Amino acid sequence: MHKLYREYSVNFKDLHYQDNPLLICNVWDGMSTKIADKLGFQAIGTSSAAISNMLGYEDGENMSFSELCYFVKQIKATSPLPLTVDIESGYSREPQEIAENIISLAKLGVAGINIEDSVVINKQRTLIDAGTFAHLLAEVTALLSDKGVDVFINVRTDVYIVGHSLPAKEAQNRAKIYQQAGADGIFVPCIENSEEIVNLTGCCELPVNVMCMPNLTNFENLKKLGVKRISMGNFLFDNMYRHLEHKLQSVVNSQSFEAVF
Secondary structure (H helix, E strand, O other): OOOOOOOHHHHHHHHOOOOOOOOEEOOHHHHHHHHHHOOOOOEEEOOOOHHHHHHHOOOOOOOHHHHHHHHHHHHHHHHHOOOEOOOOOOOOOOOOHHHHHHHHHOOOHHHHHHHOOOOEEEEEEEEHHHHHHHHHHHHHHHHHHHHOOEEEEEEOOOOOOOOOOOHHHHHHHHHHHHHOOOOOEEEEOOOOHHHHHHHHOOOOOOEEEEEEHHHHHHOHHHOOOOOOOOOOOOOHHHHHHHHHHHHHHHHHOOOOOHHHH
């Protein structure tokens, strides 16, 4: 295998096998990246929902891939921290095009990507058949391997997001299938139950990524449950803009800037 781009990804992969879970700071622009860098995070990741919302789009590949690349360039120019990029469903349904998109990001210095096993059609998120997605994933990882591109492939399964009837069982099933297809990690957003988390971490060898949720236990307990990566999604971004709305409403109501200071 060629060593092209490897320097950006080896250390990032290692971070998934340290004693404490890797806490990813999800960022969306240069300023949020600077804050993550200042506070000593080990790695950062884009939030597709945050960037899309910032541009006035809804999440679900409404932002173009070129727009995403623009923000990736700005983020990489702001901090040397390992960066993983949320590419949603790959911005294509074709493995060759998805692989080319990942290669484009690797050339920008990206250490990893998230790719999800669902698609949004007419504002409706639909889960892709596990076997179909695994076949796509296997083709993509083979194409990357042929090109010597070594990035961390974190596969997001959306069984909880879409309201699957048996999300815990299906998440375990998909984790095993995706591991065989070449995934480096498994990301299960919206899982909160500790028993379901420990069953998931015990069912496969992939490092498991969970996301900020209202009823998610603390980081020390997540470590005990076997979680290797914790991310924030778009929740901090949403919280920041709720705070902005509250402040602006105070300015309007008081007819002064007292609330700002």
